[in-house]
Amino acid sequence: MKETQSDSKAGNRAAGSGATVWDVASLAGVSAMTVSRVINGTGSVSDKTREKVMRAVQELNYHVNVAARAARVGTLRVGLLYSNPSAAFLSAFLVGALGECGRNGAHLILENCDNLRSQRKAIERLVADGADGILVPPPLCDSRSAIKQLTALGIPTLAVATARPSPLMSAVRIDDYAGALTMTKYLLEQGHTDIGFIKGDPQHTPAQLRYQAFIDAMREAGHEVPAQRVAQGMFTYRSGLLAARELLAQPTRPTAIFASNDDMAAAVVAVAHGMHLQVPDDLAVCGFDDTPVATTVWPELSTIHQPITEMARSAVALLLEHIRARRSGQAYEPQHRLMPYTLVVRESTSGQE
Template identity: 50%
Template sequence: MSGQRRHTPTIHDVARHAGVSSMTASRVVNDYPHVSAQVRERVNAAIQTLGYRPNALARATRTGIAQIGLLYSNPNSSNLSNFLMGAFKEASASGSQLLIEPTPAHPTPLAAVRKLVEAGVRAIVLPPPLCDDPEVFAYLESEGVPSVSFATAAPRPDKASVFVDDYEGARMMTRHLIDLGHVDIAFIRGDARHSTARRREDGFRATMAEADLKVPDAFVAEGDFTYRSGLDAARQLLGAGKRPTAIFAANDDMAAAVSAVAHGLGLDVPSELSIGGFDDTPVASTVWPELTTIRQPIADMAATAVSMAANLARHDGDDETSRHVNAELTLVPRASTAAPKA
């Protein structure tokens, strides 16, 4: 073998050899109806010639149970409980089986996706940042496994997705703070790998510009959607120089961290500092004072994503591949925002 690793044929190789799409080849492998005898014969001939061996995906298909892969990247996120509860509820209602995999347990996110595919999932739900990763989409395409992008700010036209308008949500929160009378508004960014983080910052900056309000570099702090990053960002924004009268954090975990730092500095929230978040996760209503935030219906979105993935798994993607669901956002005013102190 001269030290070279033998290439294992994929469903994509079979499709190319047979002159059909990967989806059609997958239909033949999974013994779906509505494939002509001639096409089925060509695909089976390609399988024989290439020595293709279907993985657990094909075996799972014959059980009649829609096996759905579900991934998550941040086990400490306050979003996670709502995400999982929505997914569990829909899986139970639709007779689907969820295989759940944390990406931090693997050397790369792609490795986590690969494990689910090899375990036999017939469709997969991709949360950020996987829903924005072209390498992940290329791999799933090669394996004939359809996907649903969850909470992406850049949905692909040819891939199913469930999302919100992060840009408009950020505009809603920024307008709320401006309408209260705030001029010196700081922003804490989310994880730069997430398209949602970029769109939320874009919405914030656009709304500030429309109000002729400047955003000094010192009023923008780095974050990565975690509570710890929010602590570091808040210390930076509140620790020296001119302080903002309001801070808009790109998610509730970071906003809760801002509140903790403000209390530690002896600042009253909201009379001396207003704080806004995004998502309306459980932490928003468990911190004191409760956070003003943008409600993103995570549980409902997760249920919708699992329902779409189940349809993709059972029908091989014909009805759901290009479906996009834009969930509604709501501004939830609570006690963490008020007019700036005179």
């Protein structure tokens, strides 16, 4: 029999044992979600379809993943897909996620990715390692490609800290707009009217809302924000250094800088010290999130407390509810949980004379 191009590719993948769910789906002529249902033993799949999928699984040497799944019957596994530039955010998140997984006897599986290609492979590895559900913290919570891939697999997924959660997926977040509005109004009440702002990753929805809240609060108070008072950051410390130098190199400096997260705010403090500026006397600085870095710099940062550890606990609890409902064949409605934020005033801000 003549070997087709498709047969040849399948054979190569099988020999290399690098088959993916999409390879199985393609060979079986079904969707990735159907393959996931067969492998997970969930959902309604006809015997004929199941046989096609299992034949493809065997031909592509995908049986290792099935064996791993079978070996852990009764164990809940929570996958965590992360690509967060803020080590402080990730650290606080892991504390909560690990604690809640431990309390429920579940395992936490971590996969890192830094681009579209590695993202796809990371999701594949989580599925191969037997993840029953997957947590997606920022910035991947706003990644259309990641959400599309997870939806196609039909695996329970929960987005953390997205400002615009999908109605089809559970989510845990705070009101980023209200939090940034509160911080800006606090600075205005302290007498600051010339305020610089450092934006976060433009692909991340909370960054967009934090900036919009700043602009709205300033305009409501009768202050337009010149373009030179706004600098682009990416939520990293290094991007904060560059943004701070841009804002503070101007002939007339702002009296305060509001950075979209604590990492960038800490960088502003470092730049200010390097320019022999006193914080807060010469320059007030504030951040957002209240990660550990906020209290490890001097002076300690005023910030908006986002309960990251508690959000992680809540996210794991909600995801486990979804997983258990799925295992028992029950319907599950996505849940959106809004957590409280708090204005935390520390030494990095002060009033103007």
